[in-house]
Amino acid sequence: MFLINCPYCGERDQSEFSNGGEAHVKRPENPDSISDKEWAEYVFVRSNPKGIFYERWVHSHGCRKWFNAVRNTSTDEILKIYKLDEKPPSLDEFKHTLQTPSGEPELGSGNFTVKK
Amino acid sequence: MKEIFSIRGLDIFQKNFQQVVLRSKGGDKFNEIVNKETSLLPPSSNLAITNNENFLFAKQSFDQWNLFYLKEKKHEEVLKFISTVNSDEEILASDYSYGQVYFEISGEKRNYYLNKLTHFDLREKKFPVFTMAQTLIAKIDCSVYNLKDKYLITCNSSFEEYFRERLLDSVNV
Amino acid sequence: MKKKYSIFNIIKNTLSKNENWQKMWRSPEPKKSYEVIIVGGGGHGLGTAYYLAKEHGIKNIAVIEKGWLGSGNTGRNTTIIRSNYLWNESAFLYDHSLKIWENLSSELNYNVMFSQRGVMNLAHNEHDIKEMRRRISANRLNGLDSRWIDTNEIKKLVPIMNTDNLRYPVLGAAFQPRGGVARHDAVAWGFAMRADEMGVDIIQNCEVKKIKTENGKVLGVETSKGFINSEKVGVVASGHTSVLAATAGIRLPLQSRPLQALVSEPIKPVINTVVMSNAVHAYVSQSDKGELVIGAGTDGYNSFTQRGGYDVIEETVRAIVELYPIFGKMKMLRQWGGIVDICPDASPIISKCDVKGLYFNCGWGTGGFKATPGSANVFAHTIANDKPHKINAAFSLDRFVTGRLVDEHGAAAVAH
């Protein structure tokens, strides 16, 4: 249970929010013009990175507003929150925490106890 | 108004207000329409509350306001206002008058008891006077208005009995 | 079998002060090249290597594990085994597995303690009843031992259950007597030992960093111990599968979510079956050690941290204290989390993909343990023959394109 800083209501317990999966996945504008495979990609396939993840949240038990977040899925740390109409931050901003694709972060992962 | 109980530093009153939920991007026209009805300007900063003796007006999000009629009017008058507002196609006004229940909670131990039911940070430095918040209390969606010496808490009326029992329970157990 | 276990062998070893036990598996350094590489040393991966060696004559295999054997979901789950799924495709797959379970201890000569104490799914409302009656009927036609039991029978099987004095009363249950639980670690160890005996190299503490491909074909894997060559790579890495797939440019319809479980302090036997409830999210069995093993739900966001939200634990515990009044005086001993990979239709993927020689066994979500031997068995077939076994044909990747999903949560079946 982490904390999420709702851009409209302030910092609240995560239990007030619902996650909306990967951010910046645009619904195809002309669904009829794309192939079944492309459509399936839109409906069913989302990135699932270990590390930096651009995702959506909604303050479902608060103001019901959607917004975006950048979170490190290997530690759950939220690195940035931004509104839907704001430009997504560049990946470079998070280079220091970037652990993708598969490495375990030294700190904050579920897997290490002892310092090497 | 009915008193639920006053005990051990907690006083709870149940109130009957009328309420209108307004959705709009704001602006002069919106201000004008509501000002005419309420003699209030809608608060412009998010989560802020303004009031006079007849109305309480809170901005709940960037495109949403809650208007309370503190003094009960004939329902048709409220509906008339709603209909006036709705004639503007850029605003949605929905009547919330009798679908919500209203609890006024005061007493020195109100934070202590409410924090048996909610994780919400009620400390004044986090929840300033004359602001509002939407959060979970006793596992249901509620709005809380910090009116300095008391909180006004509202929730859907289907939860009325449940919510009242939870408030009582928080003091009794 | 080189290592033969029996009571006589235990006594013999006892007399020699237990100093002559052999290692269950070797710890080899990886070779330059293998015929097949399995990525992931959990039950599914080790089982796959075992069946490749045993049934398909392939001995030059490496199982590569980032941590230690069984350190992922194999060692973290609540060990429930059943096959009473709604759709034919699922029922056939899970029952294939259940049938292997029934003979697995003697097949491996290693006691995986498969305990067929029965599994019941409780119904708490009219909708549950309708769904379960439908499922039971489908199960019966598919030859599965699934039946409806009323509250009297539930009370007989689980006397400590409160069926009527609760917010959502228990109205009956779907019961599968052949279901049960098993000793999760032992499954991994048993498969590992027998695979190792047939020449499979089990390489622990070796992380696969990249699946190397060229011209649509697999070349091998880049690991923390160097590059290892192989024309066939099977990925069975549960929560990390999509991360590995991404290194080969493959996007899978998977999301990795935290799933938590907990155990109570041990008490004398009190609950002699597995009880699951979807509506109030509580499932409970009692281990042979006496601990109540309790499964909680998944969190609603992607995470690789192996920890979930505390509120999810609370959600389950408040349901079980109402359902079992004696639990009011019990205590939680340990809680932990794993990473489950969830498919949009709550069914697994056991499939080839666009890259030749690359195979995936994933998407088991919250219920993969029960499928361990069956999944391993058909996955080995798929890798060896480069085409699916008829049992896993429906669990291919192209179902998301055609729309032919095996939608187990659409059908409101319990996912665990």
Next chain:
Amino acid sequence: MSAINNTKSFHLISSQKISFTFDGKKYTGFKGDTVASALLRNNIKLIGRSFKYHRPRGIYTCGIEEPNALIQILSEHSEPNTRATVKRIYEGMVIVSQNRWPSLKMDIGSINNLLSPIFSAGFYYKTFMGPKGFWKKVYEPIIRRTAGLGKPPKDFRSKSVHHYHNVDIVIVGGGLNGLIAAKKLINTDYDVLLIEQDSFLGGVLNNSKKIKDIDGQENVEWLKNTEDLIRKSKNIKILKDTLVTTYNFKDHLIAIEDKAVESAPTSYKSELALHKIRTKHTILANGHIERFISFRNNDLPGVMLASSFEKYIHRYGVVPDSNPIIFTNNSSTFSLLKSLVDLGCKPLAYIDYRNNSSIEKNILDFLKNNNIQTYTSSEIEGCDGTNILKEVSIRDDKKNIIKIKTSMLCVSGGINPDVHLFTQSKGLIKWDSKYLTFKPDKPFQNTITLGSASGNFNYQSLNEEVNDKLSFLKGAKEIKIKLNLNTADDLNIREIWETKHEKETLWSKSFIDLQNDVTTKDLSQAVSEGFDRIEHLKRFTTNSMGTDQGKISSINSLGIVSKILNKNISDVGTTIYRPPYSPLSFSAIAGRNTYEFYDPKRKTAIHSWHIKNNAVFEDVGQWKRPWYFKLNQSETMHQAVQRESRQLRETAGILDGSTLGKIEVKGKDALEFMNLMYTNAFTKMKPMTSRYVLMLGEDGMVKDDGIVSKINDQHFIATTTTGGAPKVLGDMEEYAQTEWPHLKVYMNSITEQFSTFNISGPKSRAIMRKVFSEVDFSNEKFPFMTFNTFNYLDTKVRIMRASFTGELGYEIYVPPKYALELWEKIFRNGKNLGLIPYGTETMHLLRAEKGYVVVGQDTDGTVTPVDLNLNWMIGKKKKDFIGKRSLSRSDTSKKNRKQLVGIIPIDKNKNIEEGQHIVEIKSLPSNIKEPIEYLGHITSSYHSPALKHCIAMALVKGGNQLMGKKIFVSKSNSSETVESEIVNPVFLDPNNRRLLS
């Protein structure tokens, strides 16, 4: 050599006598005693039996780390596995020992101890496999019977409460370091919570004689003054009897408060409180735990940790034994020596593993001056005794074995910072080769460790450490505490984890996990079988998996394994510490969010009327909905539903539909938005008309249905199913905000703002006319699927002509304040016309007669509108709507998908069951082995009072092509089937004469 009372140390307990019962015998202790201290006072040392071998077990420690002394409290609903070392006694308490039969002294289960050589690690995995069937019938039942420690408790409905806290700083531990940290924060701007697991603050000041005085004051006096100072500070709150068990992400802590420490919990309203704390900084000043050393029979009652022995002296005023033997490898035992000598108790012998030259001179002098038999460079080889310690064997510096008779042995193998919470927070720990222990290194969260919890065992640096680590806190005061020490300066420890058995036999054992009976031999056997990773070792041997989670022994097992593997301990690593720190009550976790408050019961505005009129309720989500109304006590559900259905089609019925979701949608682009959300086309729809609508998921499957009413192109009101309401509103908000922000549209939930009544039946028009006399309800003025708003009292009601029963019908939307009044008015007016209330079951039956689907019953998330023959609801000219694209995929568009059909039995007296399947064979094998193909399943089935036979709906493969086909429907309790026919699912009034009348 028995226990004596040390009344000089009675400041934490009172001399008030308390009597309690243990294993049927009455004992007396003092108010403030734990069960353990009271039993020790009574010279009781045998407390329980171990898990596997049923060996006798006593009291090993004086606190939460206790692995052995677990008891069952009969006077508290038979709570099992309670630590005798923590639980306080109260008048009338009844406790029993665990895991023994028939008695603690004579336990049949101890035969396992004789068989123990073959019960070595991994025993179960290697045997019990044959012959076939024996595992299930013979072995497993036997194994299971031996499971568990305590017996199952009795039913208990707790009233535990939750408290949420939002603070700036939490200090875990009210010992010396915690108090000093709190003192630093007095009158600062930080909200501080100081949490102490005991009933009193002070830690080391209460536990030992290590500190002589502090700031020139007696320990007790300083404690009192300091606590007063802290209490006076408004920003600091102290929670006593509260244990922090869990350290979650974002400095979220869980702590459990025992609110019933000194009397029977039944006399309290809530006996436990769970604190859920969100803080900005967490100061861990939670101290350390002493560890033991493994030697032969180190599990015998009478063996105790040295610091625990000293705690009993100072905290509880009981010297467990007047002349114990002490075995140590470090200097921390010096204060125990002093404490004993101060009380005139002379240890029988002092055995130190260190050699003469490395022991501090003041210790050696003290031993010499007090004439205590001292063995240096020596160790305990083992202990002997039946049920209780009788004799110890010392291996002296010349490897000679010397035997001394004694009843108590105090052991210290060193001390470990209590890193459990720190590692739960995902901080990393590091091996300290000086103190031979793991200590906190890098925190992951906002964690600060202080004192021995940080691995700092040196009191002299206390001021410096606290001032340094807390210097970043604004306004924190500089601290300067003057300590006058009474003990050795440093730990000065020498590595030893186990001692060698003089004579190795099959039965000789040194324990590494006392509760789970894991021996040092088990560890080496496990390693030799290849379980050389610490997590494997734990799982194979069950080491540290007991209720104490190996608090006093886990580092020892690492030490032993590192020696076997010839590795550094830091390379062996530790297993992951799992929350909670100590077992946490399920009742406390649940708090008040269970039992009557498990889930809110949502009630409509006319709930009270339903109760008065004998409604039987159905749970639909959180809502309570009338399922059917009982005419009298003897009427069955079937009778009631048949009666309600018949009467409605004859006269009229009214249903409380208030639970249906209602959403108001408005904006310049509302029309376009609605066209995208639903399958239906709204463009040509006339204002003030309504339409039956479907909503799909992007996968093309039906997710919800309802009625949309169009006020104008900018303003719509949509209804949803009861269960689907939040999801539909959520989806609308999501698409409006994230996918189509260019569309100007707002939506509000108005579910609760209107009560909804569905009145239908041939007499409904007549009734409506009586109730709303000014309204023209004629077909011409008020046709089907239109609506309007009318004045009613001082409000307005909206009336829509719609029906889900197939009869003429109206839906009335009224503000809840006026609902009950209107409902009663309708009844007054409808009574003579035969109006009855009806419930959801009758609604479901009546709609089935008309072939209307119920989403969630006739659909299951795998059904498209085409499958339901609802093609007419798809706005085919629309370029796009949610789910449209999915309908043209190869599988979704194929011809022989499962389609909704009607089914009727050939023999009209026969019944078809919901959920059964449609097959093509007349009778099924009694024991089905090979799968039998089926065409589909029955989604709905009712006995139709209108048609006087069973009608059913089914999803059948290629069903549309099978009209008139004879098929068979399986039966749940028989291999017989019901011969049936596939028909059109509209069973009644296919031309809608009734509906449009």
